[in-house]
Amino acid sequence: MKNAFLTVEATEALITSGATLFISGPESLLRRLPRGKWTGATTVYFILEDGGASREDRLFCTHFDEAAAVRTAILSGDELAGLVERRYEHGITCVVVPAFSATLQRYAAEGPRLSGLYNQPVFGWVAGVHLDRVGIDSAKVFDGVTGTISEDGLAALWIALPDTIEADLNIVNLFTAGEGSEFSFADGGFEIADCLIDGTPANLACHIVEQGLDTRLPLVADYAGAMINVSFQTVDADNGKVHFYAPVVPGVTYRQASPVADYASTYAEAANGRSAEGMLSCNCILNYLYAGLEGRSTGGFVGPVTFGEFAYILLNQTLSCLSLQEAPTGGDHAHRS
Structure with missing residues (x-):
């Protein structure tokens, strides 16, 4: 598993080589890519090793060189059960859904109840657009195998992993419940x-x-x-x-979160020295804005800045992180979450 921030030409070369890729970037560049084993979605915000940035000239690519087999599809809101039904026996599922879409609302409500959802890592993000273009441009997801582009569908990349590889799926939530009022909802x-x-x-x-x-x-x-x-x-x-x-x-009882003193240093501490090379994360656009992450590093956490995150379920103002590693000997593979 390798991350790279690439020109469209370099990304094209990777796709042509047969690489399995999870790609984020501006719509204009994603539309130029050839068919191949990739799934992608729109954003122009990224956390790179040298800090957060808004870029429209590059694509953030994660190359799953461990992939033993790959499937892709774009599922409608009525087909969400396929997210679980079509996965491999041992592997991971990467997903992207357009912001403000009906399918996103369906998954947010129905996804947590999908039978077997939590038996295998489901990682991904909500596609977005430049903040100056919200309400003008629409977020989109891409199925590189079929060439399909959708404003309202869940794009899935199912990856089969060798028995010697296991996935580690985590979230980093900097927020804790404050001491204020309790909120609960009948509906x-x-x-x-x-x-x-x-x-x-x-x-x-x-x-x-x-x-x-x-x-x-x-x-x-x-x-x-x-x-x-x-x-x-x-x-x-x-x-x-x-x-x-x-x-x-x-x-469910909610409280409003306590303020976070320093987002960037807290992320760096949570990364615990892990390398950006073998770890893909997605961080929320709200964290990017409210914490002033442009130009600020978040340790080993690199990847797209998104309009929501998935670690099985839809998350907000959270960092989701996926890494692959050698499975412990003994025959049974596992995933962490």
């Missing part, structure tokens, strides 16, 4: 009006405005032992509605 979803705040019925949007809450800090909850964020998209106090980048879950 889940991306759009919320009313909720319970410390057990009292209230309108969430009005509460946020009245209390002056900093919506750069997400809501945080314990999902079966993992701290998961739900990030604020917009607060419409006039209409009493709050829109999130991921759905809240009924019956």
